[in-house]
Amino acid sequence: xxxxxxxxxxxxxxxxxxxxxxxxxxxxxxxxxxxxxxxxxxxxxxxxxxxxxxxxxxxxxxxxxxxxxxxxxxxxxxxxxxxxxxxxxxxxxxxxxxxxxx
Amino acid sequence: xxxxxxxxxxxxxxxxxxxxxxxxxxxxxxxxxxxxxxxxxxxxxxxxxxxxxxxxxxxxxxxxxxxxxxxxxxxxxxxxxxxxxxxxxxxxxxxxxxxxxxxxxxxxxxxxxxxxxxxxxxxxxxxxxxxxxxxxxxxxxxxxxxxxxxxxxxxxxxxxxxxxxxxxxxxxxxxxxxxxxxxxxxxxxxxx
Numbered sequence: 001x002x003x004x005x006x007x008x009x010x011x012x013x014x015x016x017x018x019x020x021x022x023x024x025x026x027x028x029x030x031x032x033x034x035x036x037x038x039x040x041x042x043x044x045x046x047x048x049x050x051x052x053x054x055x056x057x058x059x060x061x062x063x064x065x066x067x068x069x070x071x072x073x074x075x076x077x078x079x080x081x082x083x084x085x086x087x088x089x090x091x092x093x094x095x096x097x098x099x100x101x102x
Numbered sequence: 103x104x105x106x107x108x109x110x111x112x113x114x115x116x117x118x119x120x121x122x123x124x125x126x127x128x129x130x131x132x133x134x135x136x137x138x139x140x141x142x143x144x145x146x147x148x149x150x151x152x153x154x155x156x157x158x159x160x161x162x163x164x165x166x167x168x169x170x171x172x173x174x175x176x177x178x179x180x181x182x183x184x185x186x187x188x189x190x191x192x193x194x195x196x197x198x199x200x201x202x203x204x205x206x207x208x209x210x211x212x213x214x215x216x217x218x219x220x221x222x223x224x225x226x227x228x229x230x231x232x233x234x235x236x237x238x239x240x241x242x243x244x245x246x247x248x249x250x251x252x253x254x255x256x257x258x259x260x261x262x263x264x265x266x267x268x269x270x271x272x273x274x275x276x277x278x279x280x281x282x283x284x285x286x287x288x289x290x291x292x293x294x
Contacts, residue, residue: 018202023124053150069249073256079174080263
C-alpha cells in the first residue's frame with residue numbers, strides 16, 4: 001500500500017467541500033442548507049488538521065478549534081432566527097424569503 | 103499500512119454519509135447521516151495525532167450541534183418530504199467543480215511556492231493535549247477570550263430569539279402591567 005501523504009487529505013477535503021457546495025446549491029429547505037454549511041466547515045477542518053500534522057505546526061489545529069466555536073454559535077443564532085421565521089410564516093423554504101428582491 | 107486502510111475506510115464512510123445528508127429528501131435521514139459523518143471525521147483527527155481536536159469534534163458536533171438541530175426540528179414540520187430546487191443541473195455541477203478546483207489551488211499554492219516553517223513547532227515529549235494547552239493559552243489567548251465572548255453572545259441571542267415574550271422587559275413595566283399580563287396567562291391556561 002502506498003503512504004498516506006498530505007495530498008490525500010487535501011483531496012478528501014476537496015471532495016467533501018464539493019459535496020457541501022452541491023448541497024448548498026440544490027437545497028431549498030433552510031434547515032437542509034444549514035446541514036450543507038456544516039459539511040463545508042468540517043471539510044476545511046480536515047485540511048487544517050492535516051497541514052498541522054505534516055508541517056509539525058500547531059497553528060492549523062488552533063484554527064480548527066476556532067472554526068468549531070464559530071460553527072457552534074452560528075447554529076445557535078441561525079436556529080433561533082429560523083424558529084422566529086417559522087412562527088411568523090409557517091414554513092422555512094428559501095423561495096418565500098424574497099421580500100427584498102424588489 | 104494500517105494508516106492507509108483506516109484512511110480509505112473512513113474517507114469512504116464519510117463521503118457516503120455526507121452524500122446521503124446532501125441528497126436525501128427525508129430530514130431525519132439527513133440529520134442522522136450528518137451526525138454519523140461528524141463522528142467519522144473525528145477518526146481522521148485521531149489518525150493525524152490531534153486527539154484533543156477529535157474529542158472536541160465528537161463532543162461539540164455530535165453532542166451539542168446535533169442535539170440543537172434535533173430540538174430545532176421539533177419546531178418544524180419534518181414529516182413532509184423536502185422539496186428541492188429545480189435548477190439547471192449542468193450549471194450547478196460545473197460551478198461546484200470549478201470552486202473545488204479553486205480550493206485545491208488555494209490550499210496547494212503555499213506548498214508549491216516555498217517551504218513553510220513551523221511558527222509553533224511541536225514540543226518534544228509532550229502529548230497533544232499539553233501542546234494545545236501551551237499554544238492556546240500563550241499565543242492564542244486573546245482570540246480564545248474573544249471566542250468565549252462570541253459564544254456568550256450567541257447563547258443570549260438564541261435564548262432571546264427562541265423564547266416566548268422576550269420582547270417584553272419586566273424591569274421596564276409597571277406593577278399593574280405585570281399583574282395584567284399574569285392574569286391573561288391564567289385565563290389562557292384555563293381556556294386551553
